[in-house]
Amino acid sequence: MLESKFQAMTPLIEAGFRSFIGIPLKSGDRYVGAFGLSTRSTKFTAFDLEKAIRIGNLLAVAVESFHLRAVQAQIQSDLAESEDRLRQIADNINGTFWLVEIEPPKLIYVSPGYERLWDREPNDVSENWREWYKHAIPEDQESYKEELHNNLPTGRFNA
Numbered sequence: 001m002l003e004s005k006f007q008a009m010t011p012l013i014e015a016g017f018r019s020f021i022g023i024p025l026k027s028g029d030r031y032v033g034a035f036g037l038s039t040r041s042t043k044f045t046a047f048d049l050e051k052a053i054r055i056g057n058l059l060a061v062a063v064e065s066f067h068l069r070a071v072q073a074q075i076q077s078d079l080a081e082s083e084d085r086l087r088q089i090a091d092n093i094n095g096t097f098w099l100v101e102i103e104p105p106k107l108i109y110v111s112p113g114y115e116r117l118w119d120r121e122p123n124d125v126s127e128n129w130r131e132w133y134k135h136a137i138p139e140d141q142e143s144y145k146e147e148l149h150n151n152l153p154t155g156r157f158n159a
Contacts, residue, residue: 012038019043023056027064035059 009020017038025033035056037044044052090097090111096118097111110122118125118135125132133144 016040021049021052023052025056025060025063027060030064032060032063032067 012020017040019039019042021037021044023035024031025035035052037048037052090099090109093111093113095111096113097109098107099109100107107125110125112122114120114122114125120135125135133141133148136144
């Protein structure tokens with residue numbers, strides 16, 4: 001009977017294997033897998049172990065890279081779904097939805113509600129978006145201009 005720490009090797013021993021090497025695959029502080037070698041004919045040498053460790057290090061990088069690509073693909077898929085939901089909401093709200101990048105200041109998106117509320121195409125505001133307030137009713141223009149000037153750097157705007 002094998003010692004309990006070798007119980008996992010029982011199927012290999014019963015199949016005639018006599019020498020084993022197990023290399024943990026580690027990437028940074030995280031174990032990402034294991035690499036095992038076994039042979040029926042000879043015992044592994046210290047040189048064989050050294051080569052197996054080098055191969056294991058290469059495999060750990062490959063496994064981690066594969067994992068990172070899979071995570072990246074999932075994140076991209078999740079982002080695409082989230083962007084689609086946001087666009088559906090923005091395109092259908094009964095109002096205007098703006099998306100502005102703070103640094104450098106840049107208009108990224110204007111919802112179709114802009115056209116319904118302002119009777120102007122969203123492209124009109126894209127060309128000179130910092131002057132959108134000029135399309136408001138005259139009595140609101142100055143307060144909108146001031147709000148834009150004072151609050152653009154903070155990303156908060158209330159008009």
